[in-house]
Amino acid sequence: MNTSKKIYSGKTKDLFALPNGNIFLVFKDDVTGADGVIDPGANSVIGKVEGKGNKSLAMTDYFFKCLHAAGIPTHLVHVDLEKGAMEVRRAEPLGKDVSGSGGFEFVCRTRPWGSFIRRYQKYIQDTGQDLAYLVEVTVKDDERGDPLINDDTIIALGLLKPSHLEQAKTITRHVCRIVEADLRNKGLTLIDMKIEIGLVDGEIVVIDEISADAMRVMDDTGTVLDHGTVYARLIR
Amino acid sequence: MNTSKKIYSGKTKDLFALPNGNIFLVFKDDVTGADGVIDPGANSVIGKVEGKGNKSLAMTDYFFKCLHAAGIPTHLVHVDLEKGAMEVRRAEPLGKDVSGSGGFEFVCRTRPWGSFIRRYQKYIQDTGQDLAYLVEVTVKDDERGDPLINDDTIIALGLLKPSHLEQAKTITRHVCRIVEADLRNKGLTLIDMKIEIGLVDGEIVVIDEISADAMRVMDDTGTVLDHGTVYARLIR
Numbered sequence: 413m414n415t416s417k418k419i420y421s422g423k424t425k426d427l428f429a430l431p432n433g434n435i436f437l438v439f440k441d442d443v444t445g446a447d448g449v450i451d452p453g454a455n456s457v458i459g460k461v462e463g464k465g466n467k468s469l470a471m472t473d474y475f476f477k478c479l480h481a482a483g484i485p486t487h488l489v490h491v492d493l494e495k496g497a498m499e500v501r502r503a504e505p506l507g508k509d510v511s512g513s514g515g516f517e518f519v520c521r522t523r524p525w526g527s528f529i530r531r532y533q534k535y536i537q538d539t540g541q542d543l544a545y546l547v548e549v550t551v552k553d554d555e556r557g558d559p560l561i562n563d564d565t566i567i568a569l570g571l572l573k574p575s576h577l578e579q580a581k582t583i584t585r586h587v588c589r590i591v592e593a594d595l596r597n598k599g600l601t602l603i604d605m606k607i608e609i610g611l612v613d614g615e616i617v618v619i620d621e622i623s624a625d626a627m628r629v630m631d632d633t634g635t636v637l638d639h640g641t642v643y644a645r646l647i648r
Numbered sequence: 649m650n651t652s653k654k655i656y657s658g659k660t661k662d663l664f665a666l667p668n669g670n671i672f673l674v675f676k677d678d679v680t681g682a683d684g685v686i687d688p689g690a691n692s693v694i695g696k697v698e699g700k701g702n703k704s705l706a707m708t709d710y711f712f713k714c715l716h717a718a719g720i721p722t723h724l725v726h727v728d729l730e731k732g733a734m735e736v737r738r739a740e741p742l743g744k745d746v747s748g749s750g751g752f753e754f755v756c757r758t759r760p761w762g763s764f765i766r767r768y769q770k771y772i773q774d775t776g777q778d779l780a781y782l783v784e785v786t787v788k789d790d791e792r793g794d795p796l797i798n799d800d801t802i803i804a805l806g807l808l809k810p811s812h813l814e815q816a817k818t819i820t821r822h823v824c825r826i827v828e829a830d831l832r833n834k835g836l837t838l839i840d841m842k843i844e845i846g847l848v849d850g851e852i853v854v855i856d857e858i859s860a861d862a863m864r865v866m867d868d869t870g871t872v873l874d875h876g877t878v879y880a881r882l883i884r
Contacts, residue, residue: 509770521804531795534745534787535805546804551770559767562798564817568757568782569771581800 423457424468424625430499434489438497439465439621452625452639455554466496467643468623473498474647475622478590484583485617487610503610503619506580507551507571516571517558518580519548520588521604525628525636528604545585550606579616580609587618595629598645603628603636659693660704660861666735670725674733675701675857688861688875691790702732703879704859709734710883711858714826720819721853723846739846739855742816743787743807752807753794754816755784756824757840761864761872764840781821786842815852816845823854831865834881839864839872 416428416436423444428436442465445451445458473491480486487500507516521528521543524536528548549566550558566572572580584607592602605627608620624642631637637645652664652672659680664672678701681687681694709727716722723736743752757764757779760772764784785802786794802808808816820843828838841863844856860878867873873881 510773511770514770528801531792532787532797532801532805533792534747534750534789535807537746541805543804546800548798548801551768553770556767556769560796560798561768562784562796564782565764565768565784568779569768569777571771 435500435502439469441465467647470647471623472621487617487619501612503612505610514552517550517606518584519606520584525603545588547581547584599632601630671736671738675705677701703883706883707859708857723853723855737848739848741846750788753786753842754820755842756820757782761839781824783817783820835868837866
């Protein structure tokens with residue numbers, strides 16, 4: 413770590429450039445939220461939860477390895493749980509703007525919940541309705557409330573090639589099915605989740621993390637679980 | 649008109665059922681806006697502009713006939729300028745919800761402007777950028793700010809068949825090109841516009857209106873024109 417250089421300090425991770433050209437992602441215990449309530453979708457850090465960074469890292473490690481087993485590439489090189497960090501290949505996040513900030517989030521939904529219901533209430537019969545792994549792409553832009561962006565706009569603004577967009581959506585659905593099946597084996601139901609995707613040497617790969625912070629989960633009584641409970645159920 | 653029955657009173661039109669099964673659309677002089685400023689995109693009626701209904705009707709008549717000449721069907725049967733009304737075939741608006749309210753608006757953009765810039769500011773270089781007639785679909789839902797809805801969601805919620813969605817988007821782009829070309833001949837530039845689309849006997853057709861209220865237009869100095877000026881330039 414002496415020869416690595418901090419290149420970015422995010423809300424939940426710090427990034428260091430390694431001498432071999434890779435990136436060292438250090439997971440922090442910081443949690444985001446609003447009005448004192450933890451909400452991984454919120455844009456402000458409201459405090460720390462001891463051990464949270466390591467749980468996110470362990471869960472990401474677990475799911476990234478499930479993806480590799482299913483033939484879905486990620487940017488992961490190796491995880492160092494002692495250091496609470498993972499080494500990853502340097503990726504170009506899809507949807508990065510000209511200044512290099514931002515990027516897309518790929519949301520996959522198995523059933524209507526949260527902002528989806530708020531937006532499309534007119535059309536929703538019940539929260540058990542099958543959404544067939546639909547994908548929504550949103551722009552990471554705190555100031556503008558992470559706006560939804562449609563496929564036509566992504567193409568017209570030249571933000572992605574059509575083939576890359578299709579691949580990214582296909583991978584998002586595939587990841588969602590893998591995570592859903594894994595949770596089902598543990599008595600849990602995946603409602604929705606989001607991932608980030610990037611290009612490494614021209615190849616579409618899953619990047620960042622797959623943790624409880626990036627998914628909404630309910631138990632067999634239909635109760636939506638807080639993220640601490642999801643970690644407790646999934647990570648020893 | 650004695651044998652017709654009022655079935656709906658909208659913000660800018662009243663609808664009557666005709667004995668032959670068609671609908672009689674009466675255009676009103678009511679204008680929508682906020683804080684005393686006329687804005688056809690707003691959701692409250694703020695007053696009346698003498699003759700406005702007739703201008704919207706005349707412009708719709710003109711453009712619907714341009715569409716017919718280009719082989720694009722509309723629900724128009726005939727226009728009665730004396731009565732400020734048009735007879736149309738009864739259509740099922742695309743995106744209508746279970747209660748029969750709402751519906752989709754199909755927005756077509758030639759360049760970034762307004763809400764599009766507010767949402768995607770990160771990605772926009774300048775307002776002259778070519779958007780290649782991209783289409784956005786929004787839900788008519790005053791309470792929820794007419795939210796954007798993407799293709800995957802339209803399909804997953806069963807709101808349109810994929811073939812109908814594709815046809816509707818293709819028609820929207822075609823209409824936009826026709827209107828843009830017509831305005832260009834009059835020294836005006838179309839920035840964006842919106843239309844509504846419906847099903848008549850299983851066929852996808854343009855419905856409602858094509859008026860200055862549903863488009864953003866600038867003159868050759870780059871000034872965006874108010875709707876009264878657009879009517880003055882286009883309707884005698």
